Amino acid sequence: MGEIRHLLHRNISKNGHLERIVAAAKADAGFWLMVKEREMERQAIGAEVDWAGDSEDASDKSAPARLRPTIAELADDLVSRVFGICPPEMLTIIQQALLDAARVELSVVQ
Numbered sequence: 131m132g133e134i135r136h137l138l139h140r141n142i143s144k145n146g147h148l149e150r151i152v153a154a155a156k157a158d159a160g161f162w163l164m165v166k167e168r169e170m171e172r173q174a175i176g177a178e179v180d181w182a183g184d185s186e187d188a189s190d191k192s193a194p195a196r197l198r199p200t201i202a203e204l205a206d207d208l209v210s211r212v213f214g215i216c217p218p219e220m221l222t223i224i225q226q227a228l229l230d231a232a233r234v235e236l237s238v239v240q
Contacts, residue, residue, distance in 0.1 A: 148224065149210060154208060165204060165228050166235065168197055169229050169232035171196055192236045201229065202223050
């Protein structure tokens with residue numbers, strides 16, 4: 131299994147790695163459901179924050195704390211299964227790619 135620790139931030143999406151990660155997440159129905167739940171929770175918290183007039187930063191900080199495992203833990207688990215070792219700084223990019231794909235899928239359903 132390859133490691134992505136040698137990739138630079140600007141190269142992770144150029145080589146199709148993000149697409150492979152998202153495809154792997156979607157291939158595991160239970161895992162993908164958890165990712166979509168995290169996106170739905172993020173949207174709900176964002177709506178609560180908007181309604182309350184708080185800043186968007188508050189929703190970003192509180193969203194990962196509610197559901198377990200967190201999106202960070204899910205992303206780390208998935209990347210470990212697909213590629214092997216992943217540096218922590220890349221997990222943020224991967225988390226966002228997973229949440230973006232879930233958001234697109236959820237918007238089609240709505």
